[in-house]
Amino acid sequence: MVGELIPDIVLLDLIMPGLDGIETTRRIRQISPRTKVVVLTSYHEDVHIFPALKAGAISYILKDMKMEKLVDVLHRAVQGEVTLHPRVASRVLQNIRGENMDDQPLFTELTDRETDVLKLIASGMTNSQIAEKLVISENTVKGHVSNILSKLHLADRTQAAVYAWEQGIVSRQN
DSSP, X not given: OHXXXXXXXXXXXXXXXXXOHHHHHHHHHHHOTTOEEEEXXXXXXXXXXXXXXXXXXXXXXXXXXXXXXXXHHHHHHHTTXXXXXXXXXXXXXHHHHTOOOTTSXXXXXXXXXXXXXXXXXXXXXXXXXXXXXXXSOHHHHHHHHHHHHHHHTOSSHHHHHHHHHHTTSSOTTO
């Protein structure tokens, strides 16, 4: 649709049915390099921020933003101006400076449900299969996966599966 309409701007969330927001951003920028992508989401973890920006998002803002500010961000994006939510900007600066948040534990403990989801990821299940097995919605599974990746400082499901194997959470025979 972007290729046909060639919009000036696209506002999207990171968690959407079908393609995720990062891949959608990447594809939009490939199809229509002039289209500005603004990410509006509730996720402010590195595992979401940096891939979205690398994929070509011009702005990364959080859903706690007031409507007037959102409109301003959209106008600025059309003009080519970058806008980052203050929490996101802080993470970007810490990353650029090579600062590690030493006062926070390297790995945050997973909840029991997140551990269940991690085990099922490591067994090769898709989000829809996990949702069916645990009798929860696929969006809930996506939220758990996001939390797992964030808490463990991992980039993707494959890294999560390897982590589960290495930590003995599951065995490769499972």
